[in-house]
Amino acid sequence: MPSRSLSYTRRWATGRTDRRVERSLGALAVVVLVFIVAILATVLVKAWPSFSHNGLSWFGPGGNVDTQIRAMAESKPLPGHSIYYFRAWPLIWGTLLTTIFAVLIALVVSILAAIFLTEFAPPPVRRMLDPVIRLLAGVPSVIYGLIGILVIASYIEHHVISEARKASVAYVVQLNGKDVMTATLILTLMILPIMVAITANAMAAVPLSWREGSLALGVNRWRTIWRVSLRTARPAIVAATILATARALGEAVMLAMVSGGRGFAPNLLDGITALFEPVRPLAATIFENSEGLTIPALAHTVYAIGAVLLVSAALLSLSGWASKQRLKRYGIRA
């Protein structure tokens, strides 16, 4: 029976190839996994000296953070402190301010935009808005930064901030339009597309019959959207917010260009003036100090900032992913 043995051999052979393919593809995946774990591990290891010298005060306030960074860059320890002395609070506060403001504004705007896109926009408008949002998502951050620094910052400096306001804080900071306000506005525009996309996708996936049921009960369109569509899409909105927060945390280039580049912690109790004061978020600090990585102390500090960002972004990514799993309970894939 030559033919039978032949077919047996062939099946055996191909079965083996199949296993081999599975193993090699799996091995590739493992290589990538190892690579990703290596990223986490090396950044943390490299960051350790900075954390161990400063302890938890690393995250706290204390002194001028720009002076501390300059001391490291020049390898001249500040009097009475080790070379690693670093208090990141102004940078963390700058990150929190820009991120939280931007995410809050974007949350409101993105929900309205998603409702408009999925429910109210007439088809021609929808066909226009759809590529518009994709364009906003695709514009490189350096272009946003360029427009921010050359157009928005100078407009805010000359037309929004009054001379009296500038004079009132002139002995502490110079208000030049590169500030929390400019950074927040552009950051909002940058994270908006992701939030609109995730929310609109989830809302479009809400079963039509649920909405029809509500409409048939005499509930008007707006309340149907609010109580049925938006309520069903809530996990997606949570996910969108978390993911947009991660994106805003990691934005470096645009913020380095428009946030003012000073490790300054605006006091919100100063009211509106605080919004016109410069900050420098964590990611922008890494970006601006990338030239000095040959200096050990500065390098460890920069990697420590990187580790903080990496860990927070990782936690946010994973919780964003987890919160989207709840959508699957409704049988919605968004």
Add this chain to the structure above:
Amino acid sequence: MSTAQLASAPPSGSTIARAPRERTNSWPLVDRVGYWLCWTVGISLCLIALAIVLFMLIKGISYLRPSLLVRSPAPSQVQSQSGGFLDPIEGTLLVAGLGTVIAAPLGVAIAAWLSEYARPAWLARTVESALEIIAGAPSVVLALFGLLIFAQNFLGFLSQRAASGAVYGRSFFAAGAIMAVLALPLIVGATREGLAQLPDRLREASFALGRTRATTIRRVLLPAIRADIATGTVLGMGRIIGDTAIIRILLGAALTIQPVGHVPLIGALRGTGSTLTSYVYENSPAGEGNAPQKAYAAAFVLLLIVLFLNGIVTWLTNRGGQSERGGLSRAFRLIPYWSRLNGP
């Protein structure tokens, strides 16, 4: 009823039953305010995008000269002598090409494994969450990691060595490799999205014909999702082209391409240089050059490339027709992938 009428009628189930115009007269005031807020937001988003494009277009047309595209940057205080951005354009192509060449096959392979094999399950889940982490990792941090890795002694052949033997760690190789990490989640995401949409009968038919899983993937599944793979690759390319942080950290501040050694392509890859994004940054008031006209001109070229890639994505995803979900385009549904994996 003629066939022409049938063809012109909207396909059943493709549109949500929708009143021609929303009648809001009977709504409570709060609801009406919400309705008009939606309109305001929608229209202002369009206006903002239009303003950005028009502004860049006006600036681009007024500052872009053909000579800028063919001349190398030169160090000079005088605007007319500081050259153009030929090198940054070449650098952009170099990084985008290298990053895509690394990321595309790797991404498709991982997506195929995750979607079609995924055994053992715990390993697949770990790989998934690792990709999720990498998709959300800030690109500055990835760049920091790249600098650390490529400055290792055994990777010295990918960049250059100082006389003391220290490895520089900054090169197009390094930038391209880290850019591949940036593009990987996009390609994995788009490929998996495509694989998830293929009906199971396709796989079953192939198995019934005696094909193994591996052959099915290679001969049936991957050809069927070519458009999705291409979409992911183009999106990844767009992300690579738009990134500044990795370029600035892994290529340094030099504006011209500075090859190492004399082998044409390899030498350039081992050397440093710039891309359009880092050129824009260096020439903006934030950088050292401070030549806004040059920055606008380069940014305009960059925006044109992005718009072109956007157009390719639209073309690739619209070939299958609009998706039935509320009339949103398939390309729109991929936006979350632009910045992270976050797939099904």
